Amino acid sequence: xxxxxxxxxxxxxxxxxxxxxxxxxxxxxxxxxxxxxxxxxxxxxxxxxxxxxxxxxxxxxxxxxxxxxxxxxxxxxxxxxxxxxxxxxxxxxxxxxxxxxxxxxxxxxxxxxxxxxxxxxxxxxxxxxxxxxxxxxxxxxxxxxxxxxxxxxxxxxxxxxxxxxxxxxxxxxxxxxxxxxxxxxxxxxxxxxxxxxxxxxxxxx
Numbered sequence: 001x002x003x004x005x006x007x008x009x010x011x012x013x014x015x016x017x018x019x020x021x022x023x024x025x026x027x028x029x030x031x032x033x034x035x036x037x038x039x040x041x042x043x044x045x046x047x048x049x050x051x052x053x054x055x056x057x058x059x060x061x062x063x064x065x066x067x068x069x070x071x072x073x074x075x076x077x078x079x080x081x082x083x084x085x086x087x088x089x090x091x092x093x094x095x096x097x098x099x100x101x102x103x104x105x106x107x108x109x110x111x112x113x114x115x116x117x118x119x120x121x122x123x124x125x126x127x128x129x130x131x132x133x134x135x136x137x138x139x140x141x142x143x144x145x146x147x148x149x150x151x152x153x154x155x156x157x158x159x160x161x162x163x164x165x166x167x168x169x170x171x172x173x174x175x176x177x178x179x180x181x182x183x184x185x186x187x188x189x190x191x192x193x194x195x196x197x198x199x200x201x202x203x204x205x
Contacts, residue, residue: 002038012149020132020141022168026156027185032131033061040092044126048095052133053105056098069099074108109143135168145177153182
């Protein structure tokens with residue numbers, strides 16, 4: 001995935017990557033966290049942003065709370081430096097939790113503070129990974145996708161039907177966001193002759 005991501009972002013306009021999915025429960029945050037860690041272990045300075053201000057769970061992975069995060073920056077209560085958290089177990093990896101659950105996440109993402117947040121993060125880090133809410137649930141991913149150079153769609157093996165994937169991609173394209181590829185998560189080998197490597201299959205477009 002890290003190698004495929006490198007080539008997918010070669011022609012991108014910036015160093016920002018959004019990972020979204022059609023529906024909840026496909027492993028989006030799990031993949032985002034692990035991809036961020038792998039890239040950091042390769043020597044990059046990586047910032048993982050939990051942009052699901054309604055139900056984001058990235059903070060749980062690191063045994064922390066959701067307070068003092070993205071929503072607090074976008075609401076003007078905290079500065080960027082006050083919400084970036086380092087990860088002791090992984091040098092080079094930092095993250096921003098979702099923050100206090102706001103009543104208007106979509107409106108916060110459309111405001112100028114989100115653009116300023118991403119611009120500042122892009123200057124300080126080699127790679128900014130944004131874990132967004134599912135595109136078929138809310139409009140947030142479409143808003144975020146307009147401000148990142150690369151967007152990937154995560155789908156789960158035998159969970160997301162093709163029609164649902166087509167609808168999700170169509171929703172992004174309607175907003176002017178062109179997905180650069182898809183990640184198929186939790187693939188199960190059905191026969192002894194099947195070949196797989198790890199848990200993910202990546203299709204670069």
